[in-house]
Amino acid sequence: AQSVTQLGSHVSVSEGALVLLRCNYSSSVPPYLFWYVQYPNQGLQLLLKYTSAATLVKGINGFEAEFKKSETSFHLTKPSAHMSDAAEYFCAVRASGGSEKLVFGKGTKLTVNP
């Protein structure tokens, strides 16, 4: 069954520093992978998605993620953190067999320090 593991429930960076949020997936078939962001008291919003068209995926707000099959990873990065990036980030994989179900990781809370 498809699953994702997010390493680190909390990540803290300084404003202007590199953001790196880790996600490893487990899938028996080529996966569809997603990163979502959740701001306080809001729903989840799609940041970016991997659908096998390109291994480096660019999303909104300057985020990007690289699909690495050899490492079964889909880490999220942003070169320079802004205070407004403080939020919780979820990695997700779509279930196999034509299902539309998304299986989410536990989430990583990003804190950006001034």
Add this chain to the structure above:
Amino acid sequence: DARVTQTPRHKVTEMGQEVTMRCQPILGHNTVFWYRQTMMQGLELLAYFRNRAPLDDSGMPKDRFSAEMPDATLATLKIQPSEPRDSAVYFCASGPRAGGLNTGELFFGEGSRLTVL
């Protein structure tokens, strides 16, 4: 712009009371999901509908929870009787049917925050 609408946004109730949460999916979306979010468990899938038919409700406590789609514009999640451990944020999400150009991304509502005293 198109969005998933959930009501109520906040609900405080007493143990034993019935709670009904409603969701209006994005027009044209074929799938609807109910997720529950808590600090301890994260995001848990409760129910999944495609074309109004329930496909998976294995994550839902059957004795007190029920989910339905009376029509394509309304999904409901009901808890009867409610218990303090049901306190959580309940999210509804909708999406197009997977396949072809559809990659299965979901669009989330803003959630219903439930507190059961």
